[in-house]
Amino acid sequence: MPSRARVEALIAAVEKGRFVEAIEEFYAESASMQENGEPPRAPRTRLVENEQRVIAAFARIEARCVRPFLVDGDDVVIHWQFAFTAADGSMKRLDELALQHWDDDRIATERFFYDPAQMR
Numbered sequence: 458m459p460s461r462a463r464v465e466a467l468i469a470a471v472e473k474g475r476f477v478e479a480i481e482e483f484y485a486e487s488a489s490m491q492e493n494g495e496p497p498r499a500p501r502t503r504l505v506e507n508e509q510r511v512i513a514a515f516a517r518i519e520a521r522c523v524r525p526f527l528v529d530g531d532d533v534v535i536h537w538q539f540a541f542t543a544a545d546g547s548m549k550r551l552d553e554l555a556l557q558h559w560d561d562d563r564i565a566t567e568r569f570f571y572d573p574a575q576m577r
Contacts, residue, residue: 458530458531458559458561459528459531459533459559459561459562460562461528463483463562464526464528464533464535466483467479467482467483467564468522468526468535470482470483471520471522472520472521472522474518474519474520476508476511476512476518476520477505477508477509477512480501480504480505480508481501481505483563483564484501484504484563484564484567485501485560485563485564485565486500486501487499487500487501487565488500488501488504488563488564488565488566488567489567490504490507490566490567490568490569491566491567491568491569492569493568493570493571493573497566497568515541515544516542516543516544516546517540517541517542518539518540518541518542519539519540519542520537520538520539521537521538521539522535522536522537523536523537523538524536531558531560532556532557532558532559533555533556533559534554534555534556534557535554535555535557536552536553536554537551537552537553537554537555538550538551538552539551539553541576549575549576551571551576552571552572552575553569553570553571554569554570554571555567555568555569555570556568556569556570
């Protein structure tokens with residue numbers, strides 16, 4: 458079960474734009490992520506590779522946690538808002554919920570819920 462301080466540390470890393478480092482520090486080696494109804498991707502090495510591809514596709518990515526976040530035993534829900542800025546200056550916003558299941562102090566599974574139309 459994660460402590461609130463551990464979840465706060467994850468949020469701080471993401472809000473600082475330390476996306477890859479957050480995966481390396483807070484996700485279990487066998488962790489999986491799932492976008493809406495897509496198949497999950499795993500393990501952590503694949504999560505890092507995917508994150509690097511996303512980062513490379515944009516000139517800037519900003520993240521903000523909309524508080525409060527919820528901790529219920531091993532389960533955590535975080536409401537995120539992202540702003541993705543392309544090289545041409547155009548911007549897309551994403552509002553999502555991340556449902557995480559933690560194993561001790563690392564994320565074992567994470568599923569994102571959002572309207573994909575936001576990224577069009």
